[in-house]
Amino acid sequence: MDIRQRDLSTKNGEVGMLAESESLGIGIRVVASGAWGFASTDRLTREGIETCAAQAVSIARASALAKIKNVQMAPVQAYVDTWQNPYLKDPFRIPIERQLDLLLAADKEMRRVKGVTVAEGSMSFRRIDQFFASSIGSAIHQVKVQSGAGIVATSFQGKEIQKRSYPNSFGGQHMLQGYELVEAMDLVGNAPRVAEESVALHGAIQCPEGVATIILGSAQLGLQIHESVGHPIELDRVLGMEANFAGMSFLTVDKLRNLRYASDIVNVVADARLEHGPGLGTFGYDDEGVRAQCTPIITAGEFTGYLSNRETALDIGENFSNGTMRTESWNRLPMIRMTNISLLPGTWTYENMIADTDDAILMETNRSWSIDDRRYHFQFSTEIGWEVKNGKKGRMIKNPSYSGITTEFWQSCDAICEREEWTLWGTPNCGKGQPMQTMGTGHGASPSRFRNIKVGVAFSH
């Protein structure tokens, strides 16, 4: 894999970070003596690669000392192919000055608003050029170009720190696209609103504590999907392989096609194909040489699928992997990761959903997230909320939060907005595995409504 990365950031009118990096290396995964071994090196001479391969074999043979059974894998076809995501503007060919000017212009707009104490902006671009070869004869060359950007206004007043982000928190929006993604965001145009909202939050009413109807904006719902659907369906987690670190899952194998996960209107897919959209979970082939697929995860509310690889597929009686093995870099072992885990659009227009709601809290843009190690109990808070009363959006609410149990939450969903409101969000920072790997995942969602949800616990004492 050959990875090139560019990171830029600005803070309060100055350039914070400007850095580029490149990393080229090889990772070799082997089965020897019926056990797994993996070694990686950046030493790409014949001697270096031979040493790395021998090390992988040696490690596998050592692993066999604690083997219960031989590694077995579902078959996969050999592919010789190339794949590249389409993009219009190579972000690495856009002059740095232009990228910085855009961030600094947005920064200036945010700092015009009295009460903003920190204005920040960032962009990151990544090009992954990788070649996969396997002993069954696959030779797959893939190139992925991804872009991301976002701005944040923070306001400190009295004893309170409030912030607003655009287009999403924790780095903004990221997709498998070129610089056209950043240009379409209109960071400068949105900067004044973001800044004004960060200051206005100090005077907003506190999120009440109790049980309420909530409407989640699509970005927040994207993270809800990530944590309460995406992680629990990882089959390695279900089978106990992550028990020591990331944890396990309430979705034990007996629940496949035997669990009411959500209400009838909820349909979720894991779709790595380009036709789903240019998400951070889009590719041609996974890092085990399996073609990108679409797997139904929740179908009309029923639990219908896991994320698998060639090894774990056999454990649920499948004879094929659904193609979710992904690696952060050449020095990390591929593992089961989310692709694009998306809630399919519903039928409501946004206006009709609001008009149909008597009393609710609309919550937008994630501020904090936490879920237990089996993915049952979660608590999220968002940057901003709004009253919805008698079919109209009303007063601003600060410190919104909600909590619940995963299946109870998804079963309470009674309205999902249509495709017009649907966005394929990118989560660039999903951590899993030991050694830790960070992976980008995609989550399509449109604003949706949930009934009888516990709210306000995070700020209650």
Next chain:
Amino acid sequence: MAAKKSKSKYSRKALAGGAEAPSVAAAKRKSFRSGVVDHRLGAAALQEIAERVLKLSHADETEVDITVVSDALTRFANNTIHQSVAEQYVQVSVRAVADGRTARASTNKTDEASLRRAVQTALDLARCLPKHRGLQPMVRQQKYVKVNRFFEETASATPEARARAVARVCKFAARQKQTAAGIFSSGMLETALANSSGLFAHYEQTRAEFSVTFLESDSSGWAKANSPRISEIDPDALAARASQKSQASRSPREVKPGHYTAILEPSAVLDLVGSIFYDFSGTAVADQRSCLTGRMGKKLFGDNISIWDDVTHSMQLGAPFDGEGLPRQKVELVENGVPLNLVYSRATAQKMKAKATGHGFALPNEYGEAPMNLVFGGGLASVEDMVSSTGRGILATRLWYIREVNPYEKVLTGMTRDGTFLVEDGRIVGGIRNFRFNQSVIELLSNVEMLGPAVRAAGEEAFEMVVPAMKVRDFHFSEVTKF
């Protein structure tokens, strides 16, 4: 499927790459013993690379940061090894300064062309920038406290040795009718920092870690330790502890959420108090996003809370110099509950009219600095003392998925995990279902009733620090989960 012939750039020639730095190639060839690649290059080899980079540069000033990593990790679950990995790499990071502007470029290739490209990229990037306010000349040669944190026994640990220890633990688990999962890792890190003003700093360390979870149908237990010396890691003892915790937490009962006296083992303390390290950054206070904004010099925590940053502490790890090459100084952060001092990079110190403390991150960055070697003052109480003195409370082994809810009051949310117990009338009466908490760290550190001896604690949410077990009153467990 359609098989188009790839016109890949990964030809045999391309894969062969350019010539490595001679010293790197020679050092890497040193040995390959039973799955261990000896990747330690040594100060001389790193200095040679640094000098080559500096000679290639035409920038006003140039800084070279070289990192060498060799890590291996054996991972087990369901009483068998399911992953075992190793990695080696060298990263060369170059910072160039041109007319008061600075930027960075990095590469993991040490051939002449790659180093030249990194130097040129850093310079080209710097020239794109507006001038950095507060950018100071690079530091000259410094004197550092010597720390010995490299142990050959760890660097040379083999996958067989790790596998044998894991096999023992897995067999033990099977005998106990339990299931074990965890990791056993070992590795080394070498860094060098050099610049065109004559600085050369070198640091090396080793690190071994064993973490284990024992599972049963309705309970689990966990234990973890790390050390620069692999001989100080006792996998069998850690496994026995995790096993015992799992047994003791069988058939967990549900206890109502509320405010309880909490007995937090060191790992649980670490993952909570670990969240406040950046609040002691001068930049965080200047930006008004530290919980210490407006609170310095005032009583904030209990009398029994003292915190300092000390890279030389015998239970700490890390280089004795910061990202600019300044010596890391010992800083008294909190004394008897009063936050007294912050840490400062050179630029932040200049801006805040303070003295640099040697805690700056590598430039350029927007975060400034942070104390990375926190040490909490401890006490004499054992966890058993804390339990025996508690009428009704909760004992937590480990916490999980901790996130900040309210940054100024430092309210954190998260879950208990892998060994949560109800304490009544001075004894542990059994396991309970895991709680969610929403707890202010400021309040927590004001409510500490008993402190254990400070130890090097290992968690999953914060980097390692030296912290004690704590008995804390009025800990807010807000909701309960289903297991």
